[in-house]
Amino acid sequence: MITLEQKKFEEIEKMTKGYSRLLVLGCETCSAMSFAGGQRQVEELASAIRMAQKTSGQEGEVLEDAIARQCEPEFVDLIRDKLAGCDAVLSLACGAGVQLLSERFPDKVILPGCNTTFLGVTEELGVWSERCAGCGNCILDKTAGLCPIARCSKQLLNGPCGGSMNGKCEISKDVDCVWQLIIDRLARLNRLEMLEEIFPVKDWSPAGHGGPRKMVREDLKS
Amino acid sequence: MSDTSPINPMAHPPCKLACPILTDVREYVQLIAERRFDEAFATIRRQNPLPRVCGRICTHPCETACKRGQIEEPIAIAALKRFASDGPWKNQYKPVLPDKPSGHKVAVIGSGPAGLAAAHDLALLGHHVTIFEALPVLGGMLRVGVPEYRLPKNVLDEEIQAIVDLGIEIKTGVRIGAQIKLSDLFEQGYKAVFVAIGAHKDRKLGIAGEDQFEGVISAVSFLRAVNQGQNPKETKKAAVIGGGNTAIDSARCLLRMGAESVHIVYRRSRDEMPAAQEEIEEAIHEGVQIAYLTSPLKILGEDGKVSALKCIKNELGEPDASGRRSPKPVPGTEFTLDVDMVIAAIGQAPDSSLVADELGLTERRERIIVEGPYTLVTTRPGVFAGGDAVTGPATVVEAISAGKRAALSIDHYLKGESIPAIEPAKDVEKVSLARSVVEKTRKFPRCKKISLPADQRLRGFKEVESVFSEDLATKEALRCLHCYLGARIDAEKCVSCLTCVRVCPLGIPTTSKMGEITIDPFACQACGVCALECPVRAIDISLDPRTEIAQDIKKAMSTSQHSGPVIVGFFDLHGNFDSSDVENLRQDYPHVLPVMVFGLRRIDTSDILKAFECGADGVLLARCPPESDPFPEATDRVKRRMAHARALVEALGLDGGRLEICDMPEQGLVQKELIDGLIQRIKEPGQVRSE
Amino acid sequence: MKSGSNLERILEGGQFAVTAEAGPPKGSSPKVIQRKGELLKLCCDALNVTDNQTAIVRMSSLSGCVLLKELGVEPVLQMVVRDRNRLALQGDILGAAALGIRNVLCLSGDHQRFGNHPAAKGVYDIDSIQFIQMVKTMRDEHRFLNGEEISGDVPFFIGAAANPFADPFEFRVTRLAKKVNAGADFIQTQGIFDVPKFVEWMKMVRDRGLHEKTHILAGLIPIKSVGMARYMRNNVSGLSVPQEIVDRMADAKDAKEEGVKICLETIEQLKEVEGIHGIHIMAVAWEDIVPRIVEEAGLMPRPVV
Numbered sequence A: 001m002i003t004l005e006q007k008k009f010e011e012i013e014k015m016t017k018g019y020s021r022l023l024v025l026g027c028e029t030c031s032a033m034s035f036a037g038g039q040r041q042v043e044e045l046a047s048a049i050r051m052a053q054k055t056s057g058q059e060g061e062v063l064e065d066a067i068a069r070q071c072e073p074e075f076v077d078l079i080r081d082k083l084a085g086c087d088a089v090l091s092l093a094c095g096a097g098v099q100l101l102s103e104r105f106p107d108k109v110i111l112p113g114c115n116t117t118f119l120g121v122t123e124e125l126g127v128w129s130e131r132c133a134g135c136g137n138c139i140l141d142k143t144a145g146l147c148p149i150a151r152c153s154k155q156l157l158n159g160p161c162g163g164s165m166n167g168k169c170e171i172s173k174d175v176d177c178v179w180q181l182i183i184d185r186l187a188r189l190n191r192l193e194m195l196e197e198i199f200p201v202k203d204w205s206p207a208g209h210g211g212p213r214k215m216v217r218e219d220l221k222s
Numbered sequence B: 001m002s003d004t005s006p007i008n009p010m011a012h013p014p015c016k017l018a019c020p021i022l023t024d025v026r027e028y029v030q031l032i033a034e035r036r037f038d039e040a041f042a043t044i045r046r047q048n049p050l051p052r053v054c055g056r057i058c059t060h061p062c063e064t065a066c067k068r069g070q071i072e073e074p075i076a077i078a079a080l081k082r083f084a085s086d087g088p089w090k091n092q093y094k095p096v097l098p099d100k101p102s103g104h105k106v107a108v109i110g111s112g113p114a115g116l117a118a119a120h121d122l123a124l125l126g127h128h129v130t131i132f133e134a135l136p137v138l139g140g141m142l143r144v145g146v147p148e149y150r151l152p153k154n155v156l157d158e159e160i161q162a163i164v165d166l167g168i169e170i171k172t173g174v175r176i177g178a179q180i181k182l183s184d185l186f187e188q189g190y191k192a193v194f195v196a197i198g199a200h201k202d203r204k205l206g207i208a209g210e211d212q213f214e215g216v217i218s219a220v221s222f223l224r225a226v227n228q229g230q231n232p233k234e235t236k237k238a239a240v241i242g243g244g245n246t247a248i249d250s251a252r253c254l255l256r257m258g259a260e261s262v263h264i265v266y267r268r269s270r271d272e273m274p275a276a277q278e279e280i281e282e283a284i285h286e287g288v289q290i291a292y293l294t295s296p297l298k299i300l301g302e303d304g305k306v307s308a309l310k311c312i313k314n315e316l317g318e319p320d321a322s323g324r325r326s327p328k329p330v331p332g333t334e335f336t337l338d339v340d341m342v343i344a345a346i347g348q349a350p351d352s353s354l355v356a357d358e359l360g361l362t363e364r365r366e367r368i369i370v371e372g373p374y375t376l377v378t379t380r381p382g383v384f385a386g387g388d389a390v391t392g393p394a395t396v397v398e399a400i401s402a403g404k405r406a407a408l409s410i411d412h413y414l415k416g417e418s419i420p421a422i423e424p425a426k427d428v429e430k431v432s433l434a435r436s437v438v439e440k441t442r443k444f445p446r447c448k449k450i451s452l453p454a455d456q457r458l459r460g461f462k463e464v465e466s467v468f469s470e471d472l473a474t475k476e477a478l479r480c481l482h483c484y485l486g487a488r489i490d491a492e493k494c495v496s497c498l499t500c501v502r503v504c505p506l507g508i509p510t511t512s513k514m515g516e517i518t519i520d521p522f523a524c525q526a527c528g529v530c531a532l533e534c535p536v537r538a539i540d541i542s543l544d545p546r547t548e549i550a551q552d553i554k555k556a557m558s559t560s561q562h563s564g565p566v567i568v569g570f571f572d573l574h575g576n577f578d579s580s581d582v583e584n585l586r587q588d589y590p591h592v593l594p595v596m597v598f599g600l601r602r603i604d605t606s607d608i609l610k611a612f613e614c615g616a617d618g619v620l621l622a623r624c625p626p627e628s629d630p631f632p633e634a635t636d637r638v639k640r641r642m643a644h645a646r647a648l649v650e651a652l653g654l655d656g657g658r659l660e661i662c663d664m665p666e667q668g669l670v671q672k673e674l675i676d677g678l679i680q681r682i683k684e685p686g687q688v689r690s691e
Numbered sequence C: 001m002k003s004g005s006n007l008e009r010i011l012e013g014g015q016f017a018v019t020a021e022a023g024p025p026k027g028s029s030p031k032v033i034q035r036k037g038e039l040l041k042l043c044c045d046a047l048n049v050t051d052n053q054t055a056i057v058r059m060s061s062l063s064g065c066v067l068l069k070e071l072g073v074e075p076v077l078q079m080v081v082r083d084r085n086r087l088a089l090q091g092d093i094l095g096a097a098a099l100g101i102r103n104v105l106c107l108s109g110d111h112q113r114f115g116n117h118p119a120a121k122g123v124y125d126i127d128s129i130q131f132i133q134m135v136k137t138m139r140d141e142h143r144f145l146n147g148e149e150i151s152g153d154v155p156f157f158i159g160a161a162a163n164p165f166a167d168p169f170e171f172r173v174t175r176l177a178k179k180v181n182a183g184a185d186f187i188q189t190q191g192i193f194d195v196p197k198f199v200e201w202m203k204m205v206r207d208r209g210l211h212e213k214t215h216i217l218a219g220l221i222p223i224k225s226v227g228m229a230r231y232m233r234n235n236v237s238g239l240s241v242p243q244e245i246v247d248r249m250a251d252a253k254d255a256k257e258e259g260v261k262i263c264l265e266t267i268e269q270l271k272e273v274e275g276i277h278g279i280h281i282m283a284v285a286w287e288d289i290v291p292r293i294v295e296e297a298g299l300m301p302r303p304v305v
């Protein structure tokens, strides 16, 4: 899933100042699962904004709503009526959701309430970690199923740098050196010889360095 | 009035389903836990016109069914009923009679629990009721069967009086069938008759010497005499034959009347004994001796008086049709007990002979035949029957149930409507809890009832059991597992995030491969963690639902007199406090507005914010002491959530000191210093918190 | 000859090489590098100019190299892949060639998180091994990474780093082999304190015959104080400083003297190890000590080839 975290309240407070009718809009998929912007966080945040407005003597109304996914036009369009009376939306979706709102509602101020963090897994409730960088050209077949693009601090493709110590990455004792993990797994799979080959330079163009990405499926599109 | 429509066993707690009058046990237990005793009583009383009787002598099938029984011991439901029904708040309950009487007259024959319950409900339905009772006193077996030490007469008097006060006409000393026939009643203008004459006819032992010597008496006659203040015969050594509650009661009465030794002689082993386990225990405790696997052979006498009972030992053979193993005498094991009195307590039958003709009963049948256990219609139009008279000796609550059903049937009949014939509820199969759930559930032993020491008991007929204190009652009620009040998932909202699966302290929610979440409504204990943590609010919970907490906050705020800084206090009901603590808090700190919840697990950051939003100047959260927390594993989660709340409150520009999170003291609601400190910090912001 | 550099000539001539590090300043004055050049000129065969070492911004290593060259000192151009993508790297290689630089050391670089611009975007377009391979292709095939032809020669003696003390230990030799296969002509190792572990590693290196395919220069870090020893032991990832060294430093009356002694003892031991073709001294902020160490290690005067 895409993971998100809610922005610091101070930042949200600043960006939402001065709007008389603000809609706090949750996104019930990735954002909800990240505990950043589902119904529950909408309630909490809207309450907090109302309180903050009250303390600062600002008159304003804060509405609450949530839709299944802010990255789908059909869902987004369902809030059109509610939005009509608002002057701004605080979207608790990922950047994609925020932008789709901006596109669908050209006359409204759309504000991001969350930071989109990464593509990752839930390690346990409340702990997520990055697993995929969306590089557009998966190499996991060559790296024992563990991704050095997303998980090596230097995106090395030919084994660990000289900073790998006790299984940890040189950047922090809290970060696993993915190359250590790759080597351990290859050893278990009896495939250590895969390390001998020099991994060629990577084509980064599908990773977004070739310009904004777009996919078109001719068989599906209308 | 009892709801007789078939109910879905998947939505009702086992305690309620097991109760013949479907008493909402869970509801009143919860109300006791919430220290809302008057409402608890009203819940009981709405369903049951004899709550104080039942609180003492009901056989409580609810306890047998109670889910908590699968954990360690069932909730002491009957004792809680007694607590709720004995308290001073009971007098606040006033049944509401309809404005306009129906104009119909109904005759009720017999003033046992069946007759009383029918009379009560019929009166509430607007009918004019006359009770005809053969004895000079009201109450049936409750008065002339059950001994004083289990059911004090004044308690019975009060309950009966309350029923009579509904405007019921009483005719005692009238044996219907003898002086007045059923047909006479119809001629006198009664439009319907409920026959509830009980089962008072003795069964004979059928052994030699039974009719020959003085000192052989049936249990019913014996108890009737005792209950009417007579001592039928001085006795030193007595034998009681039989294994039911009547036998036990007779034996315990004998001890109280000065008998030196009392033997109960019972054919089978203790496991088969029909008397209630606790009654057997009490009897043994008081000194009754029980000869199991023993049958009487012959009563021996001297000078026309009983002198001994000859017995033989049995062994248990193959199970018979009823599934019980039938006793077989073992030759050569004969022995005699020296006794001067023998009480036959081998069962009673209804004496239906007086109404047999009119109801078309064949002579052999003792029980009155009804069309179905719900309609209670007899062969004669307008005549209904129920209670022991129909079932044979049974229980108070079954008799009440019959009375209530009869009232409904009669009401339909009087209105000219057809009487709905409802299939009797099949015995609901007992659902077993998974082992893992049993293991993960924190054990809390059942609160012990307090009873008189044995030596004091035998000096008279003083009531043996005493009522729970408020402390014990709430503590016991808090053991309830809130069956079927737990989490329900709105599948449309659920996004399969698995949070519920991860947070449940009991491991109840499970997922399918496609992310469909299932929460077993029976196993769930309504702890509230999942409902709160679900990020999309897809889980609703019936115990303290989130919407209700929000309303409670608003309600609390609206009652504030704004005499000082307003503080919303969330208090965990599991704390060790009593109603006086709550009262004192209200008096000492009128501006602290309590919101009582089943565990702070239920309080989310947004609830705290909501309180501030509604105008609170401070928020206090009091956790129950760890010893009484049913879900201690969730405590850490609660603490971290509160830390998050505090951070947010501070980010809002409010002083974090306005939020006080504390543990409740070992006894009481909250330490005064903590409230004072909070008030101080609200008045002079910027002070450092002591914690 | 691949590059014709002094270092290449010494190593190919089978002589024991001595190199040292000359870090450029956090400023624009040429004097710092010039002073280090003058100081080390006679005791080293070539001087490495570091590239934003430990991710702290300094004068560019290419400029440092040019300044040294002007003094007649042979530079080794260190380049990390952290700060430049394949375009910039290739461009700088061509520029360095044009400026007469003949040695290059291809590195990954310390992560930017530790430097003075932790918020920087790391580039890591290619890794150090791919970098080595790229320079080799430029030199031997006159081709860019994309296959296009390069006009003119790109004569470089290509170096790489090796850290025998990082984890996983078994992989360290494999990684060296990869570097050698990619085209590393010489290797400069991480600073060695744990000689037995290094010896073990060298044995594995020899088992694969790598010592015959490349020139291995053993790294040395003279320690000035016990604090420095402790710091390196606790905070520098990929360094192994045995407790014994720390204790010796702690017990010493004159810590600096003890540091020199340790360094000289280490050199003595390393000289004996088969496959070691030289030493590389990284005297960070203590360059002054290098001439004395080289002298007392009996490695003076430096050969002229």
Ligand SMILES: Cc1cc2nc3c(=O)[nH]c(=O)nc-3n(C[C@H](O)[C@H](O)[C@H](O)COP(=O)(O)OP(=O)(O)OC[C@H]3O[C@@H](n4cnc5c(N)ncnc54)[C@H](O)[C@@H]3O)c2cc1C
Pocket (backbone or CB within 6 Å): B057, B058, B059, B109, B110, B111, B112, B113, B114, B115, B132, B133, B134, B135, B138, B139, B140, B141, B142, B145, B146, B147, B174, B175, B176, B177, B196, B197, B198, B199, B200, B223, B245, B246, B249, B354, B386, B387, B388, B389, B393, B394, B395, B396, B397, B399
């Ligand atoms: C000793 C003893 C102990 C018991 N203990 C318990 C206990 O602990 N818990 C429990 O649940 N149950 C207990 N029971 C059973 C319980 O008391 C009965 O099941 C219950 O009272 C039956 O109620 P009823 O209204 O059907 O009949 P009864 O209570 O028997 O009432 C019938 C009434 O009808 C009157 N009557 C009979 N014939 C006529 C007539 N022709 N005209 C007018 N009036 C008539 C009788 O005098 C009597 O008052 C006990 C029973 C006995 C005997």
Ligand code: SF4
Pocket (backbone or CB within 6 Å): A151, A152, A153, A154, A155, A156, A159, A160, A161, A162, A163, A164, A165, A168, A169, A170, A171, A176, A177, A178, A179, A180
């Ligand atoms: S230590 Fe491991 S994960 Fe970290 S940068 Fe080096 S190789 Fe990558």
Ligand code: SF4
Pocket (backbone or CB within 6 Å): B013, B014, B015, B016, B025, B026, B029, B065, B066, B067, B068, B075, B077, B479, B480, B481, B482, B483
């Ligand atoms: S635990 Fe409570 S709700 Fe469940 S059966 Fe027992 S008393 Fe009833």
Ligand code: SF4
Pocket (backbone or CB within 6 Å): B489, B493, B494, B495, B496, B497, B498, B499, B500, B501, B517, B530, B533, B534, B535, B536, B537, B538, B539
């Ligand atoms: S916590 Fe809520 S959204 Fe998540 S799986 Fe459970 S019910 Fe579904």
Ligand code: SF4
Pocket (backbone or CB within 6 Å): B486, B487, B503, B504, B505, B506, B507, B508, B509, B519, B523, B524, B525, B526, B527, B528, B529, B530, B531, B541
């Ligand atoms: S309410 Fe509590 S016990 Fe019930 S499913 Fe949710 S977390 Fe489990």
